[in-house]
Amino acid sequence: MNYRIEHVLYRNDVTKRAFYKVKNLELGMFYGLKVIEIDDAQLLKQVKNEVTALNRLPFGMAPKCLQYWVQGKQHYLLLDWIEGKPLSGLYQRPPQTVMEQEQRLLVAQKLAQKVADIHRVRMLHRDIKPDNVIVRLQGNNVQDVLLIDFGLANQQRALEEGTPFYQAPEQSLSRHVRLTESVDVFSVCQTIHFLMTGQPLTLTPNFMNDDWAQPIAELLLASGLSKSLSALLVKGLSFDPNKRLKQSLTLNRDLYNLLRSSKTGKY
Structure with a gap:
């Protein structure tokens, strides 16, 4: 070699x-x-x-x-070779300045855009998490965001797949459910929570395994996120895939609007 x-x-x-x-x-x-x-x-x-x-x-x-x-x-x-760093190594604590906050929103928006591009060619990643997101920076400017590790993308469903915290509930609890774009939307939203807080949101299923034991909105109160971003994550982290944001394209659009609001001071 x-x-x-x-x-x-x-x-x-x-x-x-x-x-x-x-x-x-x-x-x-x-x-x-x-x-x-x-x-x-x-x-x-x-x-x-x-x-x-x-x-x-x-x-x-x-x-x-x-x-x-x-x-x-x-x-x-x-x-x-992709010149860049895993998101997990770049952002391990909440943003300290408005500039840092805007940079992370931009990373989130570019990630959602990349996932939308992948969905456009009818592929699901099925294991989006901070380790699998590469961020290319030039100084403080975000040049690009790329995904790696597509090992599950073409694979038939197993009893459980994905990574704890970042896997959608149907990837671990509902073997019979057909996976859709919303599994990647869920993972992206958990990755966004990591981006803004340094950790994913801890979500526990209820006794009946049909919803979260505690409402997501209540859990997000302790995260220190803005109301607008929290509202977006509530929609993206729904236990029921039918109630969750269904398309990464919608998530990308909503993040783009949040980023514009941040630059005008209305975030």
């Missing part, structure tokens, strides 16, 4: 996954290298699904998988 590891972005001995920034020694170009140790047929299918999903997406939506190879149990995905 003519690639040299330049930086370890993450390496997890429990999940047996790693992601590196590597340099092609012949071309002098940088790439992302995802390494997954696989000894399970279902996981192998997920990896192959990710390769298919990435290469189905139009250019600019997500990094393309340029090469895929196997050595023993190690599976390697060579990806376009």
Whole structure:
């Protein structure tokens, strides 16, 4: 392999996954290298699904998988290198200034826009969370927001999928429910809560598993968010997918309007 590891972005001995920034020694170009140790047929299918999903997406939506190879149990995905940082590493506390607040609203709006673009080609991500959102900054200016890790995008439903806190209720409780854009809307709204507070909103199902045990509006009171943003998250985090914001395009529009209101001091 003519690639040299330049930086370890993450390496997890429990999940047996790693992601590196590597340099092609012949071309002098940088790439992302995802390494997954696989000894399970279902996981192998997920990896192959990710390769298919990435290469189905139009250019600019997500990094393309340029090469895929196997050595023993190690599976390697060579990806376009995206210069940027995971949202989870950038924002770990509430914004301290109006400028920081506007920057994070812009990140949220660009994320919703990117998700809307993905939905436009009839694909669901199904695992949106701060770790899977890459933010490209130039100084304090947000250049772009991209999604990574499309391992669930082409996969058949399992008993449970997604990541705790960020998965929509129907991804863990309702195996029979057909997934729609609203699962990604839910995950984006939890990611927005993380953006503005440093953590997702803790939501607990009631005894009947048909709604949240405590109204979302009450939980949001302690988050210190504006009334307008809280109202938007209430709609996006509804337990019932039929009552939730159904389209990422609508979420994108509402966030765009919030961002404009913020710049005029009416946020």
